[in-house]
Amino acid sequence: MPLRLDSAQPDFEQRFVDLLGAKRESSKDVNDVVAGIIADVRARGDEAVVELTNKFDRTSFTTADIAFTAEEIAAAAAEVPAHVRAALQTAHDRIKSHHEKQKPQDHVYTDALGVTLGSRWTAVDAVGIYVPGGLASYPSSVLMNAVPARVAGVSRIAMAVPTPDGEINPTVLAAAQIAGITEIYRIGGAQAVAALAYGTATIPRVDKVTGPGNAYVATAKRQVFGQVGIDMIAGPSEVLVIADSSANPAWVAADLIAQAEHGAGAQSILVTTDPRLADAVEAEMDRQLSLLPKQAIARQGWNELGAIITVTSLDQAADLANRIASEHVEIATDDPQALVPKIRHAGAIFLGHHTPEAIGDYVGGSNHVLPTARSARFASGLGVLDFMKRTSILGCTPFSLAALAEPAVTIAGVEDLDGHGRSISIRLNR
Amino acid sequence: MPLRLDSAQPDFEQRFVDLLGAKRESSKDVNDVVAGIIADVRARGDEAVVELTNKFDRTSFTTADIAFTAEEIAAAAAEVPAHVRAALQTAHDRIKSHHEKQKPQDHVYTDALGVTLGSRWTAVDAVGIYVPGGLASYPSSVLMNAVPARVAGVSRIAMAVPTPDGEINPTVLAAAQIAGITEIYRIGGAQAVAALAYGTATIPRVDKVTGPGNAYVATAKRQVFGQVGIDMIAGPSEVLVIADSSANPAWVAADLIAQAEHGAGAQSILVTTDPRLADAVEAEMDRQLSLLPKQAIARQGWNELGAIITVTSLDQAADLANRIASEHVEIATDDPQALVPKIRHAGAIFLGHHTPEAIGDYVGGSNHVLPTARSARFASGLGVLDFMKRTSILGCTPFSLAALAEPAVTIAGVEDLDGHGRSISIRLNR
Incomplete structure (x- = not known):
């Protein structure tokens, strides 16, 4: 009850x-296991990724087969019935249309002192999307991760989706195809996250890793955070x-x-x-x-x-x-x-x-990747901003620098950072 | 050279x-030490926080003294010379003015099908700001963390700043005063992060922890991520x-x-x-x-x-x-x-x-908390958005639900989630 x-x-x-x-x-403590896997992938690259994936997924592919070929993707996607494909296309189009409204505007302005201030948004270059294998291998999640990245302007999206017991999920590959993803690896687990974060001979490293996964995947994301960006731990x-x-x-x-x-x-x-x-x-x-x-x-x-x-x-x-x-x-x-x-x-x-x-x-049309476990107190669902970053812009004129020099040099002084103060004052005595 | x-x-x-x-x-591996400290704080609360801080900071305060009193804050702030206070006020006002321009707009609209879609931004309720003690105890960092939080609308800001060898940094307390922070704890290290994240009898837990710190503080932030939000690992x-x-x-x-x-x-x-x-x-x-x-x-x-x-x-x-x-x-x-x-x-x-x-x-006026160690590839400087979160809004009419039902039920079917499909189809047979 x-x-x-x-x-x-x-x-x-x-x-x-x-x-x-x-x-x-069940918060299984897999920290040490995952740390070992990440170290192994960093040391041995493709070899380690393939060996570990084969072991955990009961598969037997080689380093030459890490990436799905274009033919494999097309063949799998072709198995998907037309009405399913149409449904995924409808989902894709609605998600895209909504997320396009999330694109941030740059904003650069000059204040009363003549200081140029602003924010400029740019896309992350390369994103890795993790898609679980087996029961929780959802084509909708492919779209929910890939579409905001595309809308943000991410130029390279790599996807990792393991094939437990060699089983490929054709609908997941069809969703990837609809989202325009062509770089897909048949790898999974913490080793896939490590490969995306650090790169191997076959897999160029990415800048951010998103997507759901089991305790090993979640722990790996936590451990590579900093080396790459991650989305939430779902x-x-x-x-x-x-x-x-x-x-x-x-x-x-x-x-x-x-x-x-x-x-x-x-x-x-x-x-x-x-x-x-x-x-x-x-x-x-x-x-x-x-x-x-x-x-x-x-x-x-x-x-x-x-x-x-x-x-x-x-x-x-x-x-x-x-x-x-x-x-x-x-x-x-x-x-x-x-x-x-x-x-x-x-x-x-x-x-x-x-x-x-x-x-x-x-x-x-809204995103289904959302904060769980009470984290909506501080976190947001996945969106376009997660695949972009903001660069601050600051520019002084000789006049505005002179106007701001005194308080800046004063604070540098109390922080015991004389070099900071001098980098300002040296410009005043032209 | x-x-x-x-x-x-x-x-x-x-x-x-x-x-x-x-x-x-030097990436000291302090994972196990920090995990032990966090577990200790969760188990013993204030006692553990005080005991650990006293040990690492060579201090001897009691649980009754965890929080600075209003008198202590006022007395310390009064030691700060007027021109330093004025400089901090100038910094505060310029940071505030710039960050106010970062406040996001809610955006809710109705699409062609009649679906209501949108994003609504709300502030995090409670934020904990960590300020290191000793050499890297910077009043400017207090402002750079606290002002965006205030601008975002955060109603409670708690600050932790240790006092190594009992030494209080008056300029840090003056900066806190200027930023309107009244809840300040003389605690530091991983134990302070744990106290902010999980709460103790004296310290109500917060929803997000920001601010710089040593390897112990950084590792603690990484470990409490998920329980609370964190900013970047600097x-x-x-x-x-x-x-x-x-x-x-x-x-x-x-x-x-x-x-x-x-x-x-x-x-x-x-x-x-x-x-x-x-x-x-x-x-x-x-x-x-x-x-x-x-x-x-x-x-x-x-x-x-x-x-x-x-x-x-x-x-x-x-x-x-x-x-x-x-x-x-x-x-x-x-x-x-x-x-x-x-x-x-x-x-x-x-x-x-x-x-x-x-x-x-x-x-x-821009923020000095910025992504380091090549993380500008995927991360942004601290800003108002870090202290807010976005809630998606979705609303269907009977007509738009009927229009979207077929693709939704189809995808639910291929994902083997019949209950999802039924929650839609049950509404169609009124």
């Missing part, structure tokens, strides 16, 4: 804190549905199930002002779960990590939402916009009864 | 690659001066020295089209270094890590600059703007002969 909480219960605060702190991920997915009496219990249940079917720590929470809706959703969950092909996973997730919380007002629901800082927040009310300003911490907000979270996973 | 390279030398490429790869930081400072024959060798030398005086791996590189300027700068370095109070540090840095590279054109200089991806790039030519578009990777660009990098350290 999922947790049932009522904000009127005397022990509500403690039980809610326990819910927030519930351990959802945890299990989660949804918070805020609903009032206007919500349809069957629809709410379907959305909670969609999240729970990810398994592996995924969490679905309903917060509602309507105790009858809470009961109806719980009954619906049971009914709909029994119809789901993968019901075992979803049912286990819902029973272990799911929660239904009844509250006295939508304002209270928003307060709890801010404490949960969920990856996805659905507002299943007739006037969702009224609640939006009150929800400060959320990866994405889905408005009203007709916006199931799943629409955002695929074709809404 | 600093390295002298000439792009016409037959072995130039190899020697330049060696320069790029020069080890500038390495030794660096400057690249691009100069042609219009440059003043004495001014160029002064700027190279300003960087070298940071010591601890700081690197100064001159790239010039004029061999005579190269010679003149080298001679000037020697002359000016002998006049510097801290000449030993600067001379050692210049001799061990400095480089003068002669090239045949400013275009070639820009190419090398992109490979170096320096924290600071000065363009010491008469027409610096002409070169700006060619420099794609730089933390900050300083325009022309009258913009020594040091002006940007203090009062230019």
Whole structure:
């Protein structure tokens, strides 16, 4: 049974804190293993990458086969039915159109003293996208990572996607093809992240690595951070549905199930002002779960990590939402916009009864790579800015330098950095 | 002697690659020590923080004294001379004015299908700023971290600044006062980062930790990343001066020295089209270094890590600059703007002969927290966006949901996520 909480219960605060702190991920300590793998790849390059991938993926390719050939990509993509290809193209086009609106503007101006100040944005040169093999090998994730990079202007995108037991996911390669990715490696795990970050004879190194992965991949990203940029460390997915009496219990249940079917720590929470809706959703969950092909996973997730919380007002629901800082927040009310300003911490907000979270996973146009595990308190979903960087511009005239010299030399003095002060004062005595 | 390279030398490429790869930081492996400290702080809270800080800083305060009192802050700040305070106020006001221009705009729109899409920016609730004790305890860094956070709208800023041997840096506390910071803790090291990230009885946890620090602090930030957000992991400072024959060798030398005086791996590189300027700068370095109070540090840095590279054109200089991806790039030519578009990777660009990098350290208005160690390939300087996060907004009407249902359900199908598809299709059969 999922947790049932009522904000009127005397022990509500403690039980809610326990819910927030519930351990959802087995945080296997793989630091040392991963450090060893990275060192090995740095020392032995391709050899190490191939050896380790073959070992973990039960494959037997050679260094000559690290990269998929154009023919292999075309052949795999050709296996994908036309309607699937069309769906991916629709997703691609909508994601592209939305992300184009995220492109930042340069802004350089001259202030009253005559100082030129500004920000200039440029794209990262080369990005590596990690795509997991096996069950969590999602073509939609290829698009969600590659399209913002392309829109940012990244000129080189390399993709790593392992082929466990030699199995290639044709839909993933079709998505790569639609996104214009031609550089694809059949490697995985920490060794793939190391190869992308440090480069090998076959794989030129990139500047940033993004994409989801298991504990080894996540730990490798953490360890190569600094050598390259990384996106967030993604945890299990989660949804918070805020609903009032206007919500349809069957629809709410379907959305909670969609999240729970990810398994592996995924969490679905309903917060509602309507105790009858809470009961109806719980009954619906049971009914709909029994119809789901993968019901075992979803049912286990819902029973272990799911929660239904009844509250006295939508304002209270928003307060709890801010404490949960969920990856996805659905507002299943007739006037969702009224609640939006009150929800400060959320990866994405889905408005009203007709916006199931799943629409955002695929074709809404917004990105599905979103901050998990309460990190929406400080992090954003993936976007164009993640594939660009800002260079500051500063320019003084002789006049403005003279005007700013005194305070600058003073601060340099208290910081005991005389050379800093002298680099300014030497210019004043022309 | 600093390295002298000439792009016409037959072995130039190899020697330049060696320069790029020069080890500038002793990367002490303190992973296990730091992991132990973080675990200790999580288990024992204030007790551990105080015990560890007292041990490393040779202090003897108690848990009751973790936070500076308002009186202590006022008393320390009162020691700061009026002209220093005025200089810090000028710096504060210019940093604030520039960073206000970085505030992002929300953007929500409705597309042709009737889908509501957008981005909404909100501030991080609570930020912890780490300020090193001892030699690298810089009031300017307090401003460079705190002001963008304030401009972003962060409501709570907590600062940790250790007091090695009990010594308080009054100018740091004055800078904190000017930035409106009242929550200040006399703690340092990995234990301070852990306390900020996880919270203790005295120190409520924050959502993001920023600020420079030694190897222990940097490693702690890396380890708490995910629990909280962090800024970059800063390495030794660096400057690249691009100069042609219009440059003043004495001014160029002064700027190279300003960087070298940071010591601890700081690197100064001159790239010039004029061999005579190269010679003149080298001679000037020697002359000016002998006049510097801290000449030993600067001379050692210049001799061990400095480089003068002669090239045949400013275009070639820009190419090398992109490979170096320096924290600071000065363009010491008469027409610096002409070169700006060619420099794609730089933390900050300083325009022309009258913009020594040091002006940007203090009062230019741009941020001095910038990407080091070639990370300008993928990272930006600190700014307002680092203290905000973007929430995606997505809203469908019944019509737009129906229009998008088919491709979404198709992709859910190939990803074997039936629950996702059902959460969409259930809404179509009203």
